[in-house]
Amino acid sequence: xxxxxxxxxxxxxxxxxxxxxxxxxxxxxxxxxxxxxxxxxxxxxxxxxxxxxxxxxxxxxxxxxxxxxxxxxxxxxxxxxxxxxxxxxxxxxxxxxxxxxxxxxxxxxxxxxxxxxxxxxxxxxxxxxxxxxxxxxxxxxxxxxxxxxxxxxxxxxxxxxxxxxxxxxxxxxxxxxxxxxxxxxxxxxxxxxxxxxxxxxxxxxxxxxxxxxxxxxxxxxxxxxxxxxxxxxxxxxxxxxxxxxxxxxxxxxxxxxxxxxxxxxxxxxxxxxxxxxxxxxxxxxxxxxxxxxxxxxxxxxxxxxxxxxxxxxxxxxxxxxxxxxxxxxxxxxxxxxxxxxxxxxxxxxxxxxxxxxx
Amino acid sequence: xxxxxxxxxxxxxxxxxxxxxxxxxxxxxxxxxxxxxxxxxxxxxxxxxxxxxxxxxxxxxxxxxxxxxxxxxxxxxxxxxxxxxxxxxxxxxxxxxxxxxxxxxxxxxxxxxxxxxxxxxxxxxxxxxxxxxxxxxxxxxxxxxxxxxxxxxxxxxxxxxxxxxxxxxxxxxxxxxxxxxxxxxxxxxxxxxxxxxxxxxxxxxxxxxxxxxxxxxxxxxxxxxxxxxxxxxxxxxxxxxxxxxxxxxxxxxxxxxxxxxxxxxxxxxxxxxxxxxxxxxxxxxxxxxxxxxxxxxxxxxxxxxxxxxxxxxxxxxxxxxxxxxxxxxxxxxxxxxxxxxxxxxxxxxxxxxxxxxxx
Numbered sequence: 014x015x016x017x018x019x020x021x022x023x024x025x026x027x028x029x030x031x032x033x034x035x036x037x038x039x040x041x042x043x044x045x046x047x048x049x050x051x052x053x054x055x056x057x058x059x060x061x062x063x064x065x066x067x068x069x070x071x072x073x074x075x076x077x078x079x080x081x082x083x084x085x086x087x088x089x090x091x092x093x094x095x096x097x098x099x100x101x102x103x104x105x106x107x108x109x110x111x112x113x114x115x116x117x118x119x120x121x122x123x124x125x126x127x128x129x130x131x132x133x134x135x136x137x138x139x140x141x142x143x144x145x146x147x148x149x150x151x152x153x154x155x156x157x158x159x160x161x162x163x164x165x166x167x168x169x170x171x172x173x174x175x176x177x178x179x180x181x182x183x184x185x186x187x188x189x190x191x192x193x194x195x196x197x198x199x200x201x202x203x204x205x206x207x208x209x210x211x212x213x214x215x216x217x218x219x220x221x222x223x224x225x226x227x228x229x230x231x232x233x234x235x236x237x238x239x240x241x242x243x244x245x246x247x248x249x250x251x252x253x254x255x256x257x258x259x260x261x262x263x264x265x266x267x268x269x270x271x272x273x274x275x276x277x278x279x280x281x282x283x284x285x286x287x288x289x290x291x292x293x294x295x296x297x298x299x300x301x302x303x304x305x306x307x308x309x310x311x312x313x314x315x316x317x318x319x320x321x322x323x324x325x326x327x328x329x330x331x332x333x334x335x336x337x338x339x340x341x342x343x344x345x346x347x348x349x350x351x352x353x354x355x356x357x358x359x360x361x362x363x364x365x366x367x368x369x370x371x
Numbered sequence: 372x373x374x375x376x377x378x379x380x381x382x383x384x385x386x387x388x389x390x391x392x393x394x395x396x397x398x399x400x401x402x403x404x405x406x407x408x409x410x411x412x413x414x415x416x417x418x419x420x421x422x423x424x425x426x427x428x429x430x431x432x433x434x435x436x437x438x439x440x441x442x443x444x445x446x447x448x449x450x451x452x453x454x455x456x457x458x459x460x461x462x463x464x465x466x467x468x469x470x471x472x473x474x475x476x477x478x479x480x481x482x483x484x485x486x487x488x489x490x491x492x493x494x495x496x497x498x499x500x501x502x503x504x505x506x507x508x509x510x511x512x513x514x515x516x517x518x519x520x521x522x523x524x525x526x527x528x529x530x531x532x533x534x535x536x537x538x539x540x541x542x543x544x545x546x547x548x549x550x551x552x553x554x555x556x557x558x559x560x561x562x563x564x565x566x567x568x569x570x571x572x573x574x575x576x577x578x579x580x581x582x583x584x585x586x587x588x589x590x591x592x593x594x595x596x597x598x599x600x601x602x603x604x605x606x607x608x609x610x611x612x613x614x615x616x617x618x619x620x621x622x623x624x625x626x627x628x629x630x631x632x633x634x635x636x637x638x639x640x641x642x643x644x645x646x647x648x649x650x651x652x653x654x655x656x657x658x659x660x661x662x663x664x665x666x667x668x669x670x671x672x673x674x675x676x677x678x679x680x681x682x683x684x685x686x687x688x689x690x691x692x693x694x695x696x697x698x699x700x701x702x703x704x705x706x707x708x709x710x711x712x713x714x715x716x717x718x719x720x721x722x723x724x725x726x727x728x729x730x
Contacts, residue, residue: 085653086501137696141703144653146445148699150644155692158685272505285499317520320513327506328492335496 023282026334027297030280034304041312054182054189058307066303067191068094068250070296071198072270073277075239075246077295081219082232082239083138084287085145086275089130090247091267092156097126097244098251099163102171102261111173124248131244138240139233160263170260180256191253198249199296206292215239219287273302276327282334389709390650390702391659397698398669405672409679416543417555422671427560427626428453428619428635433642433649433663434571435615440646441575442608443588443655444493444500448507449616450638452485455511456620461523461630464530471529478621479614485511486613494606508639515632523630534628538562560622564664567618571611572660584608588655645670648698669698 038045038058048057072090079087101123108115130152137148171177179190186193206212214235217225222232255261279285280301281294305326309319332338405413412418423430432449439446459481460474489507493500525531537556575581583604586594595601623635649666651658673694677687 151692151696155689158688279502317516320509324506324510331498335498337496
């Protein structure tokens with residue numbers, strides 16, 4: 014029970030932000046939660062948010078791990094996703110007839126590509142002790158051109174039924190496929206953390222790598238492992254993104270998503286300088302960002318102004334969540350409580366204290 | 372520092388200086404390589420000056436960013452703030468009340484305002500710098516598009532004359548094919564770069580504030596124990612960074628003469644890369660301000676070399692990525708060798724004597 018309360022206290026920020034956004038949306042229109050059935054699938058505001066945020070959620074899971082272990086951020090995730098999905102598209106287009114087996118094989122191949130990219134960043138960070146942001150700057154600079162070369166300087170179109178179904182809905186299933194894939198991925202991650210010591214190791218390395226080494230945990234291995242997981246995450250995100258769009262765009266696919274992913278990690282109540290982490294918080298944070306984007310669109314704010322509102326919202330959010338303001342509020346709360354105590358003390362007690370003073 | 376050299380017989384270079392030294396040596400080697408392989412273009416002195424002429428804003432931004440990075444923070448809003456300032460200057464110059472002095476005030480005002488806001492939030496409310504400056508980036512981009520969406524070409528006569536103004540060096544130049552002597556030209560922006568470099572390098576090297584920044588970046592907790600006002604130091608690093616972004620914005624519009632939505636877009640990543648190549652670590656506490664222009668120049672020479680070599684445009688990014696990889700690994704290998712004390716570089720005797728006499 015106490016454990017539940019501590020985890021909930023970490024999630025206060027993302028959940029309260031989500032509530033606030035829901036209230037704003039309900040004020041705008043009461044039909045916010047309405048869900049309609051179109052062609053056998055559910056559509057509406059909430060399914061759209063779940064659908065739109067699927068890549069961001071997967072990437073923010075990986076980003077949480079990398080942040081926790083290596084005390085820095087990977088800014089090449091969008092690029093990695095683009096490269097690995099370029100491998101997937103290349104394989105599928107050269108396979109001739111597209112069957113489910115081909116798609117699965119292509120997906121596995123793109124995962125291998127993701128692992129290679131993750132290993133590249135991971136080697137730089139763990140062996141050469143480069144800061145993650147600097148290490149991933151290399152792929153950030155050159156990666157899009159690599160993807161451009163892989164898909165033959167065109168933006169190839171994925172015109173087959175299976176990828177169309179992966180991107181939208183499978184007939185007979187009422188939920189859009191990216192949502193299901195995201196749920197499966199989250200479940201797999203949850204199983205990974207339930208069955209292994211990964212969480213403990215990552216947190217130990219993130220809090221103090223030297224202490225971890227003295228206790229028999231190899232920080233290099235753990236950091237490398239988080240980057241490998243990040244590579245798989247980006248491959249899955251790229252797979253979903255390319256199937257959603259139906260074509261591979263190596264210039265604009267998942268552009269600037271690393272900013273949103275880092276933001277999701279921060280909104281989820283995680284420290285950006287490593288240590289303890291909460292993946293649940295990051296997932297909720299990612300959905301909150303998507304909800305914020307869609308709320309701004311729903312409020313019919315001018316497109317030019319959207320970024321200003323987003324920035325102001327984030328700043329207010331971070332100010333409210335900042336340690337200084339939190340301490341101040343808890344102090345004032347204490348003061349109010351003690352003041353209330355002094356006013357509600359019964360008269361006998363007052364008299365007795367008065368006597369003592371005399 | 373100087374007193375340490377006196378005590379230790381085998382004084383070693385500090386981390387800040389060795390990273391700067393590596394960058395400087397690489398730059399010289401690279402430029403010599405460029406001169407040897409492409410003598411037609413790189414041997415001209417004007418090519419060297421053009422690197423400064425066209426990229427003065429980037430160097431100025433890198434200077435401000437380096438100070439923030441030495442203090443242990445990061446500022447990714449500078450590119451967007453610089454873009455916002457070019458547009459604001461263009462709008463104010465084109466309005467009826469416009470004057471060059473007013474535009475300078477607008478530029479500095481916006482830059483300092485961003486610096487104050489971000490500095491206050493980061494230093495006094497202890498919010499993570501990445502998030503705050505990221506929202507600063509969003510804010511600046513949003514304000515830019517709300518202010519004006521279409522490109523503005525400034526036509527004000529006084530400004531146009533300032534834009535086209537060049538300092539001519541009559542004794543330095545090259546003869547073109549017809550044998551006519553063309554003297555070298557320097558834009559006023561380069562003078563701004565040099566002046567700022569001298570002021571900021573002096574500030575970081577010899578003032579109390581500069582040493583506080585190094586102390587805070589190295590270990591903010593011990594700095595606090597030593598009685599340094601950590602919060603105020605961090606606050607002022609961001610104010611300086613905002614100020615340099617403001618100056619960079621004005622220099623940008625002084626070189627291009629137009630306000631555009633795409634101005635200085637993505638400059639923050641270039642600035643971070645050049646600061647790192649110049650020997651400033653993202654962890655803080657290590658760095659040399661003279662490395663900022665060197666790092667920028669290395670990046671620019673790489674690009675110029677690739678262009679001169681006739682590499683296809685989509686290979687350019689890959690090649691610059693590979694070169695970045697080479698630098699980063701080289702820096703890391705040298706640093707780790709130093710940690711194991713297998714590689715130590717004693718100061719040459721003539722240099723050591725100099726520092727002693729200074730001290």
